[in-house]
Amino acid sequence: MTDEPEQDLLPEAMMRVLADYERHLTSERDLTPHTVRAYLGDVAGILEHARRRGLDDVTQLDLRTLRSWLAQQQTLGRSRTTIARRATAARVFTAWLARTGRASTDVGSSLGSPKAHRTLPSVLRADEASDLIAAAVAAADDGSPVGVRDIAMLELLYATGIRVGELVGLDVDDVDRDRNVVRVLGKGRKERAVPFGRPAARALDFWVRQARPLLVADGAGGALFVGARGRRIDQRAVRTLVHRRIAEVPGAPDIGPHGLRHSAATHLLEGGADLRSVQELLGHASLATTQRYTHVTTDRLRRAYQQAHPRA
Template sequence: MTATVLDRLIDDFLYFLRVEKGLSPATLEAYSRDLQRHGAFLRQQGLTGLQSVDPALLVTFFAALRHEGLGVRSRVRLLAALRGFYRFAVDQRQLTENPLLLLDSPRLLQTLPGCLSPAEVDRLLQVRGQDCLLDQRDQTMLELLYASGLRVSELVGLRCSDYQATTGMVRVMGKGSRQRLVPVGEPAQDCLRHYLAQVRPQLLSDADSPALFLSRRGRGLTRQGFWLMIKRRARQAGLTQTITPHTLRHSFATHLLENGADLRVVQMLLGHADITTTQIYTHVSREHLQRVHERFHPRP
């Protein structure tokens, strides 16, 4: 097999580490494995060099490593190898800029929250309590969270004026004081209409709060209170994995992508300022596409 530009660059970098940096054989072997793993990923993307490598592709690579079960320590070492490799590529004028400089380590090394299947989401949303006011409020919040993909801070921060019943949209104040409009499906809208007409007025009592979702004392809810509620409901639904509010946000994004939503649209709905943040969800979508291909293609 003819060596590609990428193969030759990896060999040159390992030679540099051995001769110029004097790294031990064990460290060189580990770096070689890491770089070959990265090279194999790039070749799967149809690349033989580095010119088309961008931050989004690197985020996808590390997301795939997490999904494969590679531990944090191994990913930290691999990240160190790639930092040196991409610096070397710039020095050798194989790249004009280092794509890793545009990404911070926590973003690459963070663990994605778990994702529920649509059936598991249904089980969570179908949990019913004693049909008291708080149970109806909780049901509305869960329906809205899955329908919109909001962050928990955005959910508990909603004001009554943020829900636009005529258009079926909610106005959200996201990170960096950026506003966005997010559409809400019919099940969540039905819950919101009932909550606003029948539940919230009773929770409000004599208090005067602009918050959409209220506590039993008529005040705005806290993130901690919502976390406890969703964990309790997950137990009632028989879900054994750890469920957090972000699990529903992650499930929202994943299910949209699996059903053909455009990545840019999902970016807007989630309120991500950078498309590379949304890119971490695409490895799940690619898995779904692979399963569909293997199931239906005559020669999988």
């Protein structure tokens, strides 16, 4: 048995609302296709559950139905994190219904959800981050364009903490070498400027001036980083690179590009950067998202204390 929504069984009125909601998420909120699919899947699940309870229109949704749907998720063995995410999806949907006049009240505004377990992200130590770059340099000792590109990508990921999607979307003109700043288009198409240091600057210069012209092909446009075939590189290739090089660092956790983002944020805070500045650099809409990195640094400090202090 599955809890996947059977959208073909939904009443026509509900299907129309679902289609309108998809347009809202895609056009007005400009969410990624992955996020849109997740929201729509959750909302379709709510509507299917409501239909099974005898409701055939979104105006009939009530708090009891929403709570019943969440309880079903728990019965099906869904994790606290998943249930919390689905409760959020329900609240966002009912708020949209009320805001657009499709419902007279926001029935989901009082919907509670279990707090997701806070898991601290795996991060590199500063020396492990250096070893990661060194592994890329060693792999590029033949001077191949791909090897030079890999060094530049790893340097930029760690120096800036940008997302892998932001990295692959960069164009050559997005790099301001006079100020050592890269212009990034983040979530919701919000643009921000992120500084980078001298090591990343040197790696980017060598890539753009010496190696990229040897690899770039027609159709790449202004893409800063291109794949082996000369077109704009994709996220999967970058993830593969990070995992491959991390495997060459003894004792380092197996992280991907997002782990480098976590590491950059953690090292900034450990180095004395203020939380607001890190929020701006990472492009977080909420300071609460950035604050979780303070838990990482506190946890690392606690472990260091327990290992080093004679009366720990």
